[in-house]
Amino acid sequence: MIPLSLLAVVLVFGIAGAADGLSGYQISCGATSEKVVGDVTWVPDGRFVSVGNVSDMRSPGVLPVLSSLRYFPDTSARKYCYVVPAERKRKYLVRTTYFYGGFDGGSAPPVFDQIIEGTRWSEVDTAGDYARGLATYYEAVVLATEKEVSVCLARNAATKSSPFISALEVSPLEDSVYNSTDFESYALSTIARHSFGHDGSAAVSYPGDRFNRFWEAHSDGMPVVESQASVSQAAFWNKPPEDVFRRGVTTAGGRGESLELQWPPAPLPAASYYLALYFQDNRAPGPLSWRVFDVAVNGETFFAGLNVSTAGSMLYGDKWPLSGRTKITLTPAPGSPVGPVINAAELMMVVPLGGRTHPRDVIGMQALARGFDNPPADWAGDPCLPQGNSWTGVTCTQEPLARVVSLNLTNFKVGGSISDGIANLTAISSIWLVGNNLTGPIPDMSLLHHLVSLHLENNRLTGQIPPSLGSMPRLRELFVQNNALQGAIPISFKNKTGFMFQYAPGNNLS
Ligand SMILES: *[C@@H]1O[C@H](CO)[C@@H](O)[C@H](O)[C@H]1NC(C)=O
Ligand SMILES: *[C@@H]1O[C@H](CO)[C@@H](O)[C@H](O)[C@H]1NC(C)=O
Ligand SMILES: *[C@@H]1O[C@H](CO)[C@@H](O)[C@H](O)[C@H]1NC(C)=O
Ligand SMILES: *[C@@H]1O[C@H](CO)[C@@H](O)[C@H](O)[C@H]1NC(C)=O
Ligand SMILES: *[C@@H]1O[C@H](CO)[C@@H](O)[C@H](O)[C@H]1NC(C)=O
Ligand SMILES: *[C@@H]1O[C@H](CO)[C@@H](O)[C@H](O)[C@H]1NC(C)=O
Ligand SMILES: *[C@@H]1O[C@H](CO)[C@@H](O)[C@H](O)[C@H]1NC(C)=O
Secondary structure, three states: OOOOOOOOEEEOOOOOOEOOOOOOEEEEOOOOOOEEEEOEEEEEOOOOOOOOEEEEOOOOOOOHHHOEEEEOOOOOOOOEEEEEEOOOOOEEEEEEEEOOOOOOOOOOOOOEEEEEOOEEEEEEOOHHHHHOOEEEEEEEEEEOOOOEEEEEEEOOOOOOOOOEEOEEEEEEOOOOOOOOOOOOOEEEEEEEEEEEOOOOOOOEOOOOOOOOOOEEEEOOOOOEEEOOOOOOHHHOOOOOOHHHHOEEEEOOOOOOOOEEEEOOOOOEEEEEEEEEEEEOOOOOOOOOOEEEEEEEEOOEEEEEEEEEEOOOEEEEEEEEEEEEOOEEEEEEOOOOOOOOEEOEEEEEEEEEOOOEEOHHHHHHHHHHHHHEOOOOOOOOOOOOOOOOOOOOOEEEEOOOEEEEEEEEOOOOOOEEEOOHHHHHOOOOOEEEOOOOEEEEOOOOOOOOOOOOEEEOOOOEEEEOOOHHHHHOOOOOEEEOOOOEEEEOOOHHHHOOOOOEEEOOOOOEEO
């Protein structure tokens, strides 16, 4: 939905490694063992995903992390999810990396969607980068509402072959980072993050950036200044790496001359953006080492009379409307002896979250999924969202919180048992688990006050019929034939009117 073709790319043939101690998860998709690149250890993805097939890339010279991938040939699944442990209510930087490498024998990579925490995040289209021998990465900042972060791929109308993924990184952020955004309602999707005045290929990343962000080099031919003093990262809410302040760009020299940056380099889709700009007076600290200038974005004042010292400053706008080309203009104060300077900038699209599923339903569905031996392939991530990518057999209403209203896994060959956690699905009206291979007892469902239709026929369920089913006011249909139930039919049933109860053949009930 959100085109992010502006995102920069990782060079396939050489990205610097970083020192150990990076927190969170660096996951190499399709890998069968750990891969150490530089000082970063990438772990195999088996414990985070239960679907898909793996492929190894044989091309020599490809970065180890990009040399394996996981792809998803099952066309019936509504999504393919990675679920990564997280701390509840913490913000995470999530990066997905894609390098097609012709793994399926085709000549062009497939186009598909990526989903983060139940919100459609963007389309993944890596064709342009792939043609130039590059991998593509996407990055977002999102809040973990519960104790995990889910990142899913899904087919869309343009998908012609199997979606795939090469790497997934999930890094915790400190509270103050990007804290002007309300992450209960929005995610941020990175468009550009640049370190000005740095040259060529060397991006600043971990360990320079302890949150594993990439600050790509950008100079655009403008005069470069070198800093004579270091800043304290701690002074900035967003904790930019000290390295990005080492250089900056300025004007060619004329007194009063404005600095104009065409940044980010590519035109933007119309949307709201989070924009952060970082500055430092590059001279040696001293009583006169400060400079004052105005900052404008597309001719509109972003900040007037900014006084930048050697300690550095940051400006941000948390929901700035932008579209097309963007121009950042720094205009020195009248009579200023020195020109403006800028060191780094970040631009992220503000993405409204596509709703939330009632936590109780998430807990209930997760419990059911755990109880089944072989739930459908898409039973991971959010059970209801995004709309159109709910779990197979699950129907939800959407507003204001998504609720599970029906479950139908008829003839899915599902084994295992029906979890007690089903009692959390308090908005459900219809449960059909017909013709599976389910064993164990029928759990208590007396809290499911909206339940009208319960079909459990043709399984291998044992135990008694819970008497509480007889006192559920809305229950109209109870089908349990062809199981191995026993005991007495609860007395409460005999009196119910307008109630269809089928229990024979196949049980031992009296
Ligand atoms: C993917 O793996 C499944 C089982 O793990 C296998 O049945 C299927 O044939 C594989 N598909 C492809 C395209 O290799
Ligand atoms: C962001 O974090 C900083 C530093 O902890 C704090 O001073 C500021 O009030 C926070 N802003 C918001 C909107 O929470
Ligand atoms: C800018 O800040 C410095 C201290 O860092 C101060 O000495 C100077 O007077 C300020 N300049 C203006 C124009 O406010
Ligand atoms: C459940 O699915 C089966 C098979 O697709 C169908 O026959 C049945 O009508 C469905 N039940 C409901 C309540 O929709
Ligand atoms: C979910 O169901 C289980 C088992 O009935 C129960 O222990 C738990 O408290 C429920 N959780 C919620 C949030 O309702
Ligand atoms: C049902 O599950 C049992 C093990 O619990 C297994 O032996 C049997 O093959 C399964 N039947 C079907 C039809 O899947
Ligand atoms: C059946 O219903 C009648 C009237 O509604 C009630 O008096 C009686 O106690 C009920 N019997 C049972 C076994 O629930």
